[in-house]
Amino acid sequence: MATAAKRVPLPAILLANDLLDGDVVFATADGTGALAWTRDPAPALVANDDAAAEKLEAFAAAELSGNKVVDAYLVDVAIESGSPVPRHFRERFKTLGPSNRPDLGKQAGEGIAATPKG
């Protein structure tokens, strides 16, 4: 009997490493609602139910076999100030960068487009 792969608790986001660059990327919905990758964790698409999680899993499988990303998996998150934040410290570091080098990684804005302040 086939059993469904164990999934992290929801809500969850999908993250991976870009195949070419190795950078951590997050699945997000583009203007048309289609899934795409972003290097910024803030706009990561949050799956709140099984259907949304399955959609992310299907995207992960397609992007892995399409040789766009590696090491793609769902990460359970809490919503803090409107943005998803991984519950586990390991994945939180993936959204930030090395804690001893605040000048490097996403915490330093690397790969993240400046958001207009308003």
Next chain:
Amino acid sequence: MYRYDEFDERFVRERVAQFTDQVTRRLDGSLTEDEFKPLRLKNGVYLQLHAYMLRIAIPYGTLNSRQLRQLALIGEKYDRGYGHFTTRQNLQFNWPKLRDVPEILGLLADVEMHCIQTSGNCIRNVTADHFAGVAQEEIEDPRPTAELIRQWSSAHPEFSYLPRKFKIAVTGAEADRAVIKAHDIGLRLRRHPDTHETCYEVSVGGGLGRTPMIGKVVRDYLPKKDLLAYLEAIMRVYNLEGRRDNKYKARVKILVHEIGAEEFTRRVEAEFAQLDGPSINADPEEVARIAAYFAPPRYETLPAISNTLEAARATNPAFARWVEVNTAPHKAPGYTALTVSLKPIGQAPGDATSAQMRLVADLAERYSFDELRVTHAQNLVLPHVRQRDLFAIWQKLGEAGLASANIGLVTDIISCPGLDYCALATARSIPIAQAIQQRFADEARQREIGPLGIKISGCINACGHHHVGHIGILGLEKRGIESYQITLGGDATENAAIGEILGPGLTAEEVPDAVERIVAVYLTERSEAESFIDTIRRIGLGPFKAAFQEVTRAAA
């Protein structure tokens, strides 16, 4: 130092071409990740948390200035301007892009370097005493042996798919600075008491990680000429009987432990007896050719003590302290082996910027016969420095933030990259090292405490050698937070020992307090100039456990 011959050169260039093609095929989709992963690992390319990582082999930790400058260039051009020297005397770059790796490998090949044997279930890059060839008490330079093993083991068809990775370390001195007892095979060059011939003491089955073990001696005096045949016998017994069913039981230490050192030795000797030694052992001419590359440089004839040095020491206390702590006696009169600390207070242990690498390369070229060493303790060594040049070197190092006088002291911490970089880590290591360094930053206090090795690993795999730290710190996850287990009484030297756990895990914030209390017990209990580890050996863990419990109680 060793220079590539035409075979070495061709082998490395061919490998660059192969990997370049493999990357191209990965990027165009001809290779899946499952197919590509073992190929990239054979060339030192890992995937970490934030990016790929490239581990570059520095055979037995020996480098010249041209090579270090090339590493500096790669760090600047393809990485973030710094690299990390590891406990296996290698260098890791934390941010290379996969598309750039073929080009980086080409640049490495230009200076006779590569990333072969830095990963995978093969015989890994061989490590050695960082004072090889210069230590006063040395019997013989271990590097010709290490180089011979490198040549024999590189892409050896029989030993390229072992049950698990395999690490060999060599020392030629009485004092073990290469942690040989924590390696799959540890070799120690020694003299036979009767024949006075140089032989190897061969230990097998040491290792850290999940199941820490101290290596067992399987041969007291192996004639030098029999080295490769004997290694081959060990590798064959392991290759046949090592467990492939369970990754956690696949290292040779488990085999040695399960069947016993005596039975393991018996099987090795039986295999050795039936091997055709002469067809396996290296041609004496080749051995001599290799050894010639490691001939000592042409030292000047100098007085044993430099008056210039003595005068500078007398007038500059900070310089005098640095000389006292960071230099080691040298075979040649008037020379010294200088360790450059990569442990400035508050920096990641073992990290060096490209600018720092260039500076040390310049100093090596000018003052150390163009030679450098990387230590397993994540520092650099200028192995042949005239005593009279120390002051000029100290001044230049100071300008680059590299003049910390802390070698072997409480702030000379070994630390793996931990969860700040590593995908396998369960907790962070670097911030723990930084917090302890800050706590013990005062140099006078460090010297008052004396030799004390703190070693930190961010997971059970023990890259930070925590089991053999006088104080060992292991980062784990406990109920969703980082938790640190403290061990005491480990020893990485010829008196190798595995530390014992002191008590329950601590939070990151509690670790410096715990270290402080352990040190306080030592300072109270020590007699005269007794070192930290000697005091533990004399009084046992009891008083330290009691003090440790106060930390956990205070936190409860």
